[in-house]
Amino acid sequence: MTRKRHHPPLKCRHCAQKAVINMRQHKLALCSTHFVEWVHKQTERFIGKYKMFTRDERVLVAVSGGKDSLALWDILLALGYQADGLYIGLGIVGCADYDHLDYSGESHQFVQDFVDYHAAQGRDLTLHVVDVAETYGASIPVAAQVTNRGREKPCSLCGLSKRHIMNRVARDHGYDVLATGHNLDDEAAVLFGNTMQWAVEYLARQGPVLPPSHPGLARKVKPLFRFYEREMAAYAIVRGIAYIYEECPYASGATTTRYKELLNEMEIGSPGVKTQFYLRFLQARENYGLFATARETLMLNTCPTCGQPTTLDGVCSFCQTWARINTRLAKCSPAD
Ligand code: SF4
Numbered sequence: 001m002t003r004k005r006h007h008p009p010l011k012c013r014h015c016a017q018k019a020v021i022n023m024r025q026h027k028l029a030l031c032s033t034h035f036v037e038w039v040h041k042q043t044e045r046f047i048g049k050y051k052m053f054t055r056d057e058r059v060l061v062a063v064s065g066g067k068d069s070l071a072l073w074d075i076l077l078a079l080g081y082q083a084d085g086l087y088i089g090l091g092i093v094g095c096a097d098y099d100h101l102d103y104s105g106e107s108h109q110f111v112q113d114f115v116d117y118h119a120a121q122g123r124d125l126t127l128h129v130v131d132v133a134e135t136y137g138a139s140i141p142v143a144a145q146v147t148n149r150g151r152e153k154p155c156s157l158c159g160l161s162k163r164h165i166m167n168r169v170a171r172d173h174g175y176d177v178l179a180t181g182h183n184l185d186d187e188a189a190v191l192f193g194n195t196m197q198w199a200v201e202y203l204a205r206q207g208p209v210l211p212p213s214h215p216g217l218a219r220k221v222k223p224l225f226r227f228y229e230r231e232m233a234a235y236a237i238v239r240g241i242a243y244i245y246e247e248c249p250y251a252s253g254a255t256t257t258r259y260k261e262l263l264n265e266m267e268i269g270s271p272g273v274k275t276q277f278y279l280r281f282l283q284a285r286e287n288y289g290l291f292a293t294a295r296e297t298l299m300l301n302t303c304p305t306c307g308q309p310t311t312l313d314g315v316c317s318f319c320q321t322w323a324r325i326n327t328r329l330a331k332c333s334p335a336d
C-alpha cells in the first residue's frame, strides 16, 4: 500500500499567510494580498516596458463578461488609468454545457454588475454598449445563418464584426487606446496556430501592441499578455469579481482550445515553456527582422463606406458582408 504524502500548506513568499496561488514558472507562491499587489505591479511594468499607454491617454477596454476582460478593467482602474468599458451584445444563446442559457444576456449582466458595484462605491464608470442586432439588423448567429446557411460556425463573422465595432466606438468617442484581455495562454495558442499554418501575415502582426494602421484609429494593446489564464481566474476570485464561467457555445472544439491543452501539457513538465515560446518569438522577430517584408507589403486602403482600413480595393468585408445579410433578410421578411 502506498502511503499518502502530506505537503504542508504553501506559505506566501512575503509573509506567513497561506498562499492562494503557486506559480511554478516563477517559483513564486503568494497570499491573496501579495498576489493582487504582484498582479498590479507586473501589469504596470508591462504597460511601461511595451509603451502601451500613459495616464494621460484614454483607454477603452473591451469587456465580454469573462474573467480576463473584467480583471483587466479592474486592474487598470486600481492603477489609476482612465479606463472605460465597451460591451458588444452578440445575441448568442446557449453555451457549451446547456442550450437554454442566454449567453450574451448573462455576459452583459456580469458587466453591468461590475459597473453597479463601482457605482455603489461612489465611482461612476462609463460603459458603452453596442447591440449587434439593434445596430446592424441581426444577431451574430442569425446573420451567420443567413450568409453561410449554417454551414460554418459564426466565428469569422463574429470576429470581423467585433473588430469593426471596437474600432468604430474607439474612433467615435476619441479613445487613444483599445485594450483587450488576452492572456498568455490565448496568445501562445494563437501563435501556435499561426506557426502550424505558417500564416506569415499574422505572424508579422501578432503582438502585445499594434500601432494604429490608419489616422483616427486607436492603438491596440493586450496588457495581460504575460499572465497565465489560471492567474487571471485566481485574480478575479480573490478580488470578488463575478464573471461568466460558461463558454460561448461556438468555442467548443475550436482548434485554439486544443492548442491551449497541448501547451498546458508541455507546461506540466517544463514550467515556463508557454511564456518562452511566445516571448522568444517576439524577440526573434524584433532582433532578426523576421517577417519584416510581410509587414511592409501589407497594403491597407480606406473603405469608402465606413472609413476603416481594409486590404480590399473598395468597400471593406464588414460593410460588404452586412449589406449582403440585410439584402437577404429583407427578402425573407414578410411584406408589410
Ligand atoms: S466563440 Fe466564435 S461566436 Fe463565440 S464569441 Fe468567440 S468568435 Fe464569437
Ligand SMILES: [Zn+2]
Pocket (backbone or CB within 6 Å): 012, 013, 014, 015, 016, 017, 030, 031, 032, 033, 034
Ligand atoms: Zn503574503
Ligand SMILES: [Zn+2]
Pocket (backbone or CB within 6 Å): 303, 304, 305, 306, 307, 308, 315, 316, 317, 318, 319, 320
Ligand atoms: Zn467598411
